[in-house]
Amino acid sequence: GAVVSQHPSWVICKSGTSVKIECRSLDFQATTMFWYRQFPKQSLMLMATSNEGSKATYEQGVEKDKFLINHASLTLSTLTVTSAHPEDSSFYICSASRRGSNQPQHFGDGTRLSIL
Amino acid sequence: EDKVVQSPLSLVVHEGDTVTLNCSYEVTNFRSLLWYKQEKKAPTFLFMLTSSGIEKKSGRLSSILDKKELFSILNITATQTGDSAIYLCASWGGSNYKLTFGKGTLLTVNP
Numbered sequence: 001g002a003v004v005s006q007h008p009s010w011v012i013c014k015s016g017t018s019v020k021i022e023c024r025s026l027d028f029q030a031t032t033m034f035w036y037r038q039f040p041k042q043s044l045m046l047m048a049t050s051n052e053g054s055k056a057t058y059e060q061g062v063e064k065d066k067f068l069i070n071h072a073s074l075t076l077s078t079l080t081v082t083s084a085h086p087e088d089s090s091f092y093i094c095s096a097s098r099r100g101s102n103q104p105q106h107f108g109d110g111t112r113l114s115i116l
Numbered sequence: 117e118d119k120v121v122q123s124p125l126s127l128v129v130h131e132g133d134t135v136t137l138n139c140s141y142e143v144t145n146f147r148s149l150l151w152y153k154q155e156k157k158a159p160t161f162l163f164m165l166t167s168s169g170i171e172k173k174s175g176r177l178s179s180i181l182d183k184k185e186l187f188s189i190l191n192i193t194a195t196q197t198g199d200s201a202i203y204l205c206a207s208w209g210g211s212n213y214k215l216t217f218g219k220g221t222l223l224t225v226n227p
Contacts, residue, residue, distance in 0.1 A: 042219065110158040
């Protein structure tokens with residue numbers, strides 16, 4: 001149980017393109033979803049927390065106009081990287097919290113984003 | 117600001133060796149300490165520790181938490197090449213009950 005699916009797993013696109021990443025909880029309702037970014041050889045950094053039906057809470061230093069988060073349903077959150085540039089190239093990981101789980105969050109497999 | 121510090125940052129051992137990975141934390145509203153293994157994809161859950169002094173064990177891996185000293189260790193005995201990965205420690209807590217990750221320990225197990 002507690003499967004989180006993230007799509008796509010890998011994206012390569014040109015600078016200036018906007019990229020949408022989807023995060024779905026497949027077998028549970030996720031009231032809260034989290035988006036992380038991980039640069040090579042670094043740890044996971046929380047970008048934002050999103051609660052279903054309300055605006056996301058962004059961490060300090062993360063541009064909310066650049067990284068648009070939508071959590072329109074209890075099973076789907078999306079992260080859109082708008083007008084992506086090479087410095088946005090990173091590994092983006094979502095997670096979802098499930099009430100009653102023995103873990104605070106269940107992670108998706110991540111999306112590797114490369115901006116040329 | 118919540119902080120999680122792991123050591124060492126990298127470690128190279130031979131198959132069969134035993135390793136100990138360290139994690140210290142400073143977190144407000146601490147709830148739990150978690151260990152994850154990360155290979156090429158997203159982290160895989162290993163342990164969640166909430167109580168001090170109670171060892172959690174899964175096969176060759178074990179972990180324990182010291183809430184007085186704000187410290188946890190992850191032990192791996194009889195290491196195998198498949199144990200090569202980044203091991204991440206994370207605290208669960210803070211003002212928004214979020215996960216704060218350490219930088220990880222890169223473990224390389226050579227045959």
